[in-house]
Amino acid sequence: MKNLRLYDFLPSGNGYKIRLLLTQIGMPFERIEVDITKGESRTAEFLGKNSNGKIPVLEVEPGKYLAESNAIMIYLSEGTEFLPYDPFFKAQVLQWLFFEQYSHEPYIATPRFWISILNKAQEYREVIEQKREPGYVALRVMEKHLSNHAYFVGERYTIADISLFAYTHVADEGGFDLTQFPAIQDWIERVKAQPAYISITEELKH
Template sequence: MEIINQRIILFFENNFVRYCILDLNLPYILHHNLYMENLHLYDFLPSGNGYKVRLLLTQMGIPFERTEVNILKGESRTPEFLSKNSNGRIPVLEVAPGKYLAESNAILLYLSEYTEFLPYDRYLKAQVMQWLFFEQYSHEPYIATSRFWVSILGKVEEYRTALEEKREPGYAALKVMENHLKCHNFFVDERYTIADIALFAYTHVADEGGFDLTPFPAIQAWIDRVKAQPGYINITHEPQLCYDY
């Protein structure tokens, strides 16, 4: 780290230099990034977990290379891929040559540090993490898994009993979100953060797994707010490598 003056700090981090503009009147740190090398994302385009990372990178204006890993063809189970993530799952982000980070929400935290997408305040940051844990434990196992079986594998009949078992806990998670969003525009600090990105990824396509969002008007309004954020891309959009400096 190098302090340029009282308002600008340079962070030398892996494959890029990040400089932060501090403003004590703001609850977060404004940022800009100067990149020395590209980040490399390995993911599967229909994946909501991969979409989380693609969306954040695009909204931050971070250039990255992307390799499609077709999990339906077993490409995440090859020796080459397992050398990047021994758990055999996507997404995986190469943050420096030979240095890999897996788990979508861990990647979100890594990328958003010192930016407006993750609060600087300790309590607010913990609230973001609270929703990230909620997404992984109470939301994704039901909403995301149902979508995978129904819309990606197309095996509704084969998984019919399992899908029925997913309904109650899936709707319970949506009810938790609905109750929170009745009183808040976003999940933390009334502003758009990675908590919203994490929960948006599978919620906005919940219907593809058989979940009806009609009874959840607050969620529907929040989905519209997320889609209105600068740099928004849809889940099937494949970003092109580009540089903005």
């Protein structure tokens, strides 16, 4: 796997998952900024890479593209310490990845996008309000699990943690109050203490 090229948007949590994992695996890659606030993921050229018009997209070799952050993470982490080999543990990782995309990201990530990236909190206030309670439901599911587990699966750091960390640790930028979730807060600190950790908007030197 050489010449990996990541089509990415720096403030994106979904893009950050891939940046963080590649950095922790120690795999070099080229990052190409796609400003989704300027429609750059909806051009005909970009739609040729991902017909769903979303970043991140990983070009695994020239002309071979892969979309969906969690699918990319599974692809990259097979055979590494970040994805368990045991079939049931691996399935539990997958379970949390689908939880993240279905029950967590749509409620936690989008208010942050409207409030802190687009700076349009007022314009989006109604839909932000609709997302508040399901977002807290997802955080309560995480808090309950982390109350007696150090990490999401197998008591070690995996891509399940990376996936859920990406938008949870910046949930306050979407108006969520994390102070009521002590187990989540402790887990955030454990993730930040991992080797080769980089922050969400840290520019990479490659």
